Amino acid sequence: MKFNFTKLNSKTTAFFLCDIQDKFRPAMPLFDSLIKNTSKLLKMGKALEVPLFVTEQYPEKLGRTPKELDISHACVLAAKTQFSMLVPELECKLQEVYTENKLTDVVIFGIEAHVCVEQTVLDLLNQDIRVHVVADCCCSRAKQDRRTALNLMRHLGGMITTSESICFNLLGNKNNPKFNAIRDLVKAVSEDMSEK
Numbered sequence: 785m786k787f788n789f790t791k792l793n794s795k796t797t798a799f800f801l802c803d804i805q806d807k808f809r810p811a812m813p814l815f816d817s818l819i820k821n822t823s824k825l826l827k828m829g830k831a832l833e834v835p836l837f838v839t840e841q842y843p844e845k846l847g848r849t850p851k852e853l854d855i856s857h858a859c860v861l862a863a864k865t866q867f868s869m870l871v872p873e874l875e876c877k878l879q880e881v882y883t884e885n886k887l888t889d890v891v892i893f894g895i896e897a898h899v900c901v902e903q904t905v906l907d908l909l910n911q912d913i914r915v916h917v918v919a920d921c922c923c924s925r926a927k928q929d930r931r932t933a934l935n936l937m938r939h940l941g942g943m944i945t946t947s948e949s950i951c952f953n954l955l956g957n958k959n960n961p962k963f964n965a966i967r968d969l970v971k972a973v974s975e976d977m978s979e980k
Contacts, residue, residue: 792916792953795885798878799829801838801855802869802894802901806847812895814923814930817975819852822893822921824969825947826854831965832954834891835859835881839869841900869904889914891950893921898933905937915942918950920977947974 804822809815829836836858840848843863849855860877862869869892878887890908892915894901901922908915917937924930938944945953948970955963 790888790914791956792889792891792950794832794834794954796882796888797834797954798881798887798890799825799834799836800869800890800892800894800904801826801836801849801853801858802892802904803839803841803846803896804849804853804894805840805843806850808846808895809850811925812923813925813927814977817977818895818921818923819850820975821918821947821977823853824972824974825893825918825921825950827969828947828951828954828966829891830854830857831969832951832962834954837869837874837877838862839864839871839874839900841865841867867900867903868907869900870907887913889916891916891918893918893947895922896924896929896933897922898924898929902933902937905942906940909941916950917942917944918947919944920946920974923977 838855838858838861840863842865859881860874862871862873864871890913892901892904905915919934934944951966951970
């Protein structure tokens, strides 16, 4: 699907945090950078009042969302066994949150890029929702899986972007009243997720 690019609006945008869990830490070569970048993105989203939706894949075995990530403002924290984030609990909460304004855009980030993130992106695109995949907040165990997934999601119509780009897209203008809340967050350069 091909979408016309439009600026993000916090009232019609959702942040999807996909399965960033403690048990993945030893297996993910980019996990520490992912955590730092995701923490910054979550703080930006909270300051800009973008609703956050979080899933955990089979948390009984794979653990919970790391304590370094503040998800206290999440609209929902849904456990799941299917790979796509679009489980009934999350979809129900989406309908509840987006009654006045229609959901048009999802900013997605998490683990693993080629499994749960990719399958969620496919489901969202099939619902005609614009999807922004935050490359510096996505990883897989194998670098080639991450790289291939990002290429595939771009090819299918997902917009591959970065956490800082999302932030400035949502702000739109230096004179945005939320700019001061964000300024210190963007001073620190995001961790490099390039594959060495």
